[in-house]
Amino acid sequence: MDYLKIKNLSSKTNDFSLDKITFDIQKNEYFVLLGQSGSGKTMLLETIAGLNQCEGEIFYKGEDISLLATEKRDIGFVYQDFALFPNLNVEENIRFSSKYKKVVDADTLFEDIVEFLKLDSLLDRDTKDLSGGEKQRVAIARAIFSRPKILLLDEPLSAIDPTFRNSIMKSLKDIHRRYDVTTIHVTHNFREASYLADKIAIIMDGKIQQVGKAEDVLNHPINIEVARFLGFKNIFPATMLGFSSSSKVFSVDPNVIKVSKNGTMEADYILEGVVEECMGIVDHYKLFVKVKQHQFFIKILKRDYEGCYADRTNIIQIGFDKKDISFI
CATH class of the missing domain: 2.40.50.100 (RNA polymerase II/Efflux pump adaptor protein, barrel-sandwich hybrid domain)
Incomplete structure (x- = not known):
């Protein structure tokens, strides 16, 4: 049984539409949505999280969750701008999910996340005083602390200094493995996709053009449009x-x-x-x-x-x- 199955998912906002999106993700897969700006990547993440009205079906372990409220889907979401709560310090941001749900072994999990992401010295800090990399780590820590079934990452490296990008990509892969979480990562960066992904879906103009194992998609585009997007020449x-x-x-x-x-x-x-x-x-x-x-x-x-x-x-x-x- 597929861990997460998206079937004929459609959604519309203003003048843009997602059109009958279909793909499946297995447990513990690192799944990358690869596409240009404006292709519908973030909108698709938000629709999976329950933030947009939609048609079609979203199955989690065989159960249709497409009509569930956002807070009942147990999905962790890390936005491109991190969306930290400015009125809360770092520790309060990380522990926020415990205000509305019971987090199993909350203190043990909190200590492990803080140690793993090297956040101990930041816990009392206001989020406005953090660097981009620090904000990213706090946003990921907050998402992981909620013990999500699925972790959604929206362009998580776009605001990061390129000199730190390699180490942060490794951290993302380590987080994915350490906390036994299934991840959907949105990016327009081929290098990110190649390093992180078990499976890749190419999205263009609200439609999935190709989906498959990372190596197959990156080396064997299904059509000319995908080939050009991936940088194929001649x-x-x-x-x-x-x-x-x-x-x-x-x-x-x-x-x-x-x-x-x-x-x-x-x-x-x-x-x-x-x-x-x-x-x-x-x-x-x-x-x-x-x-x-x-x-x-x-x-x-x-x-x-x-x-x-x-x-x-x-x-x-x-x-x-x-x-x-x-x-x-």
């Missing part, structure tokens, strides 16, 4: 490679494409093109080569080539191997 019709299907497309990484001026290249696929531009960037060149009506983007290391292939209008060969192609 997306062209497979007819360029001799395939007959006009609907099939392929992508090849700019870093694996070889180039040659003298026709001595070895590769599974060799194409002839015209240099349109060459840009020197620190340790590499960015080449833009037109092959028929399509422009290839290529990166070549300066140390591997003498001089730039910058002579515009020069005809060169580009090549790549079958193993380096992703079909979409």
Whole structure:
């Protein structure tokens, strides 16, 4: 049985809609919702938490909770801006859930969370005096203290100094494991998703485009829109490679494409093109080569080539191997 199952979930606010969202999450999975700003990520979290009216079903361990009040869903929510209570100090923020529900082994849990998240020196502080990283830790501590069935994290690293991001990502994974919680994490950052996720769902314009194991989604996009969102380059019709299907497309990484001026290249696929531009960037060149009506983007290391292939209008060969192609 799925731990959490979202089935045909729809919701509307102003001029934006979530459209028949469906996916499932297993117990203790770290599930990442990946999408651009305005794609519906936060709205979906709020709908799962019961903050928006909706159609469709939300099942927790087989029980439909879609009509339950927010406070009865046992869901911990950490907002992007942390949403701490300004009239309460750090300890009072963390213990807030005990005002409306019985927290099992509350004192033991509190001491463990404080020690684990290194909050002991902050307990008497006003939240307005905290740094972004400190506020984040307090917000997560408050959510964990409520012993949620599911932890919802809305862009939890967006307000964090990039120099601390790696350590905080590790902390999130450790929290997920230590407190035996199933997590849904919203982000637009591919690196976050790759490091944290067991499973990823790509959301665009209120619709789930693709969902699956993190490695599968990030390396095998289901369509061109997802591929472009994930940063895939050089997306062209497979007819360029001799395939007959006009609907099939392929992508090849700019870093694996070889180039040659003298026709001595070895590769599974060799194409002839015209240099349109060459840009020197620190340790590499960015080449833009037109092959028929399509422009290839290529990166070549300066140390591997003498001089730039910058002579515009020069005809060169580009090549790549079958193993380096992703079909979409």
